[in-house]
Structure formats: C-alpha cells, structure tokens
Amino acid sequence: xxxxxxxxxxxxxxxxxxxxxxxxxxxxxxxxxxxxxxxxxxxxxxxxxxxxxxxxxxxxxxxxxxxxxxxxxxxxxxxxxxxxxxxxxxxxxxxxxxxxxxxxxxxxxxxxxxxxxxxxxxxxxxxxxxxxxxxxxxxxxxxxxxxxxxxxxxxxxxxxxxxxxxxxxxxxxxxxxxxxxxxxxxxxxxxxxxxxxxxxxxxxxxxxxxxxxxxxxxxxxxxxxxxxxxxxxxxxxxxxxxxxxxxxxxxxxxxxxxxxxxxxxxxxxxxxxxxxxxxxxxxxxxxxxxxxxxxxx
Numbered sequence: 001x002x003x004x005x006x007x008x009x010x011x012x013x014x015x016x017x018x019x020x021x022x023x024x025x026x027x028x029x030x031x032x033x034x035x036x037x038x039x040x041x042x043x044x045x046x047x048x049x050x051x052x053x054x055x056x057x058x059x060x061x062x063x064x065x066x067x068x069x070x071x072x073x074x075x076x077x078x079x080x081x082x083x084x085x086x087x088x089x090x091x092x093x094x095x096x097x098x099x100x101x102x103x104x105x106x107x108x109x110x111x112x113x114x115x116x117x118x119x120x121x122x123x124x125x126x127x128x129x130x131x132x133x134x135x136x137x138x139x140x141x142x143x144x145x146x147x148x149x150x151x152x153x154x155x156x157x158x159x160x161x162x163x164x165x166x167x168x169x170x171x172x173x174x175x176x177x178x179x180x181x182x183x184x185x186x187x188x189x190x191x192x193x194x195x196x197x198x199x200x201x202x203x204x205x206x207x208x209x210x211x212x213x214x215x216x217x218x219x220x221x222x223x224x225x226x227x228x229x230x231x232x233x234x235x236x237x238x239x240x241x242x243x244x245x246x247x248x249x250x251x252x253x254x255x256x257x258x259x260x261x262x263x264x265x266x267x268x269x270x271x272x273x274x275x276x277x278x279x280x281x282x283x284x285x286x287x288x289x290x291x292x293x294x295x296x297x
Contacts, residue, residue: 002270003288004223006216010284012209012277014105015043018082019052021103025077026055035076039065039093040134042081042103043278044235046256072098083134084108086141087116107179108135111205116142118174123201126151126160128189129178133236136178154188158195165196173197179207180237180277182214182244209277210237217241217274224272226251226265228291230284231276238276245274257283258290266294 011019022042029036036057041049049059057079060068072078077099080090084104094100104112118125125148129136136150149164151157175193177186183206190202221227227245231238233254245252251268255261265271271291275284 001266001268001291001294003291004220004270004272005284005288006213006220006272006274008209008212008216009273009275010279010281012207014082014107014207014209015278018042018079018103018105019048021101022052022057022079023055025079025101026052026057029077030056035071036079037068037072037076038079038081038103039085039089040081040083041234042079044238045232045276045278045280045283047283048278048280069096072096074098077101079103081134082108084112084138085134086138087112088141105179105207107205107207107209108138111135111176111179112139112142114203114205115139115176118176118201118203119143119147121172123172123174124148124164126157126173126175126189126193126200127177128152128157128175128181128186130236133178135180135236139176139178151189151193153185154192157189158192161193161196172201173199174201174203176203176205178236179205180210180240181206182240183211185240207277210240213237213241213274213277214244217244217272220272220274221245221248221250224250224270225268226270227272227274228252228261228265228287229254229274229276230256230287231279232256235276235278238279241274241276255287258286261287261290266291 037060039060074097079101082105125143127150131150149160151160175190194200229242242254
C-alpha cells in the first residue's frame with residue numbers, strides 16, 4: 001500500500017499556542033501544589049485532552065460550571081480554551097480570584113473584536129457557522145442582543161435574509177464567520193444574503209490554517225483510492241475536511257486514531273491522509289504506520 005500525506009498537517013498556530021500554554025501552566029501548578037482547570041475542552045482532540053489530563057489539567061464542562069465556582073480560588077488556574085468565550089463570562093471569571101490564562105486563538109480573538117466593533121457601529125450581523133459551537137457562542141457575546149443571527153448554510157442564510165428584509169430593511173449589515181468554515185460555504189452564504197442586502201459588508205474571518213488544509217486535501221484526492229481524515233469527531237474543521245472528502249465520491253472515514261481505520265481500507269492500493277488543525281503528529285504517524293505495516297497491505 002502507498003500512503004500519501006496531505007502537504008499541510010499537524011497543529012495550527014492557535015492550537016499549538018493553547019497546548020503550550022496549558023502544559024506550561026500545568027508545570028507551574030505541579031511545583032506549587034495548585035489545581036489547573038479549562039472551561040470546556042481546550043481543543044477538540046481526544047488524544048491531546050488525555051495527555052493534558054495526565055498532567056493534572058481538569059476540564060470543567062460549562063453546564064456544570066456553577067458546581068466548580070467554589071474551587072476557583074487564588075490557589076488555582078483557569079485556562080480559557082482556544083475557541084474563546086463571551087466577554088461577560090470572562091469578566092465573571094476574572095472576578096473570582098483565580099489565575100486566568102487566556103489561550104484563545106489569536107485568529108478567534110481578532111474575530112471577536114471585529115464582531116464587537118461592527119455591533120457597536122450599528123450593524124446587523126450574520127454569523128456563519130454552527131449554532132452550538134463554542135466559537136460561535138463566544139462571538140454571540142460580542143454582538144448586541146437581537147442584532148445578529150446565526151446561519152449554518154446557504155439555504156438558511158437565504159431564508160433568514162428574506163425574513164429580515166421583509167420585517168425591516170437594515171441600512172448596515174455584515175457577515176462574519178466561524179474561523180474554520182470552508183471558503184465555499186462562506187461564499188455561498190454571502191451570495192444568498194446579498195440578494196436581499198446588496199450592500200452587505202463581508203468580513204473574511206476564515207483562518208488560513210483551515211483553508212490551507214482544505215486545499216491540501218483537494219490536492220491529494222485525485223491521487224488516491226480512499227482518504228482517511230485524522231482528528232477528533234468534535235472538531236469542526238476536521239468534520240469539514242471529511243465533508244470535502246465525501247464530495248469526491250471516494251471512500252473516506254474520520255479516524256481519531258489507528259483503531260478507527262476500517263478493515264476494508266487495507267484493500268486499497270493508495271490511501272491519502274488528511275488531518276484537522278488540532279490533530280497531533282503522533283496520531284497521523286500512528287495511522288500511517290498502521291496502514292503500512294498491516295499484513296493485508
């Protein structure tokens with residue numbers, strides 16, 4: 001079997017920064033006997049989260065946040081995950097006395113500040129992305145209540161824009177997106193909204209790391225019989241890579257590790273490997289080794 005890796009793999013800048021900050025904080029806490037928490041998973045990759053857990057970093061799920069409030073004292077650290085949080089929640093956290101480590105991806109932070117500025121300038125905002133994704137939930141906190149709407153795709157955008165235009169013709173509208181959305185999705189959403197709001201201001205908030213991985217996958221697809229997308233199932237950018245692979249019509253699968261590779265993939269002569277921006281090199285290496293060393297290969 002021949003294995004072809006996409007030319008862009010491994011941690012993106014924002015993920016690497018978040019992981020490095022967390023590891024550094026865990027080292028300090030171990031020396032001082034303090035506790036370290038993250039509000040929600042730091043990134044969306046199970047292997048990395050297991051590694052951080054082994055270092056003593058505990059995840060606080062947002063639904064159970066109130067149960068942990070009494071633990072957030074001067075003797076602990078709380079890490080803001082790479083996806084960011086709302087300004088109201090951040091203000092609340094900083095008032096609790098614990099040490100705050102902001103691991104928000106710089107690209108996400110820039111998106112948050114742009115959202116805040118446009119909302120403050122009176123724009124009605126269309127936010128392109130997944131309604132319950134942590135990044136979108138954080139962005140909502142930077143937009144004025146009632147002056148924005150989340151759209152998950154072109155059809156949803158068209159319906160929302162049509163409804164909004166029939167109710168009130170807003171003078172200023174803008175479109176921003178989840179940093180991991182695909183260029184095609186974002187462009188399609190913008191085109192539909194512009195049918196009703198021709199003066200729509202489109203702010204390109206797509207992270208280059210996400211688009212680079214999507215382009216690299218498209219380069220690999222014509223060269224392979226099947227494709228494995230390595231990464232966590234909760235990762236939005238990984239799921240978008242899988243969607244692109246599916247569009248090709250070739251066999252494809254999302255695998256969190258080598259154990260997730262289906263047996264039938266060993267029958268293919270050439271298999272491509274793509275990976276999400278939060279997938280560590282060790283996972284990609286493990287999948288490649290598994291493919292190449294399997295007796296069926």
